[in-house]
Amino acid sequence: MNRPDQAPRSRDRRVADSIPRTFVDHAPEAWRPYLRLARYDRPIGFWLLAIPCFQGLALAAIQTGAGWSMAAYAALFAIGAIAMRGAGCTWNDIADRDLDAKVARTADRPLAAGTITVRQALTFLAAQCAVGALVLVFLPPLAIGIALAALLLVAAYPFMKRITWWPQAWLGLTFNWGVLVGYAALGGTDWMAAGLLYGAAVLWTIGYDTIYACQDMEDDALVGVKSSARALGNAIGPAVGAIYASSLALTAAAAVKAGAGLIFAPVFAAYAVHLVWQASRFRPDDGAACLAHFKSNREAGLILLAALVLGALAPM
Structure with missing residues (x-):
């Protein structure tokens, strides 16, 4: 490991899971380590951080109506997600380099x-972080306060794998905080509905990140890193299914509480089918398949977003 003041030993290296032939590989060589550090060669994380904000x-919007302010805030959250996912x-x-x-x-x-x-x-x-702070300037005071509260979750996350078998739960709390920020930004008033959706999103993240963690179970055991995948052992498949089922139940309850119209139901059903497909098809011993199922959660999250947007356009 290098000391903080020690010069780098080598040039850019491609990282496992990187998407081949991204703009990162064509960027100036001096920039590439920074772009890889922020995971610009693995954009799935940007999506998984931004989608809860959009949701x-x-x-x-089911309560306040969908207008141009919703689109403006969505653009801000997209910028913020890129900056803060990279910062995270x-x-x-930095914490995990050893x-x-x-x-x-x-x-x-x-x-x-x-x-x-x-x-x-x-x-x-x-x-x-400076870019993320700039985004906050354009949000209402309540949304700013809620967003700043997430910094404690972000700061603690790298250390959770050392002290708990369920760092995926902490990741869920952290990655989906945008549900609450987005809800506050647009002036939502039914915080029970927001809490239900946040809880559903946390469970969704626990499910997909448990699938993701299956790739590292052997190495994690050797170095002493804890994960839900290791904790669940042979029960991973049924457990992910139960976690996803609980997430679906909370999501449906949130939509009903907020007043989503019936048009929400068929698209939500497609989302449910997607999660059932994931839980029934992934195999813990197939790392490539686990990665593919994990990445498919971009589509899953967008399907649910579409259901909620339709619910906003045609509320009960």
Whole structure:
């Protein structure tokens, strides 16, 4: 591992799970470690952070109506998700650089591989946080306060895998905080509905990140990293199914509480089918398939978003 003031040992390295032939691979070589540190070569995380924000907006719009303000806030949340997902990954890799070096899938991450220094990563982290702070300026005061509260969750997340078998639950609390921020931004008033949707999203994340964690079970066991996949053992399949089923129940309750119209139902049914397909088809011992099922949650989240938007356009 490099000291904070030590020069990088080598040039850019492609990281496992990177999408081949992205703009990152064609960027100037000096930029690539930073782009990889922020996971620009793995955009699924940006989607999974932004979609809950959009869903919170759509849930509020069921009560307030869908107007141009919803589109404006959606654009802001997209920018914020890109900045803060990158910042979160940077902070995670700073904290995990020693562990990452011992796991095959993460050994080529920039800090673990030594392609940038900790000092450089901290500077990059500050720049990304500045972009996120700029987005906050355009939000209502309540939404700003709720967004700032998430910083405690983000700061603690990298250490959860060391102290609990369920870091996926902490990730769920963190990654889906945007449901509450989006709901507050558009002036939603039924906080019971928002809480139900947030709880549903947390369970959704626990499910898909448990699938994702199946890729690293052997390496995690060797280095002492905890995960829900390791905790569940042979019960992973049924457990993910039960988690997704609970998420679906809470999502339906949130939509009903908010007053979504019947047009919500058929698209929500498509979302339910998608989650059932995931839970029934993934195999814990097939890393490539687990990654593919994990990535399919972008489509799952967008399907649910479409259902909520339709509910806003045609409320009861």
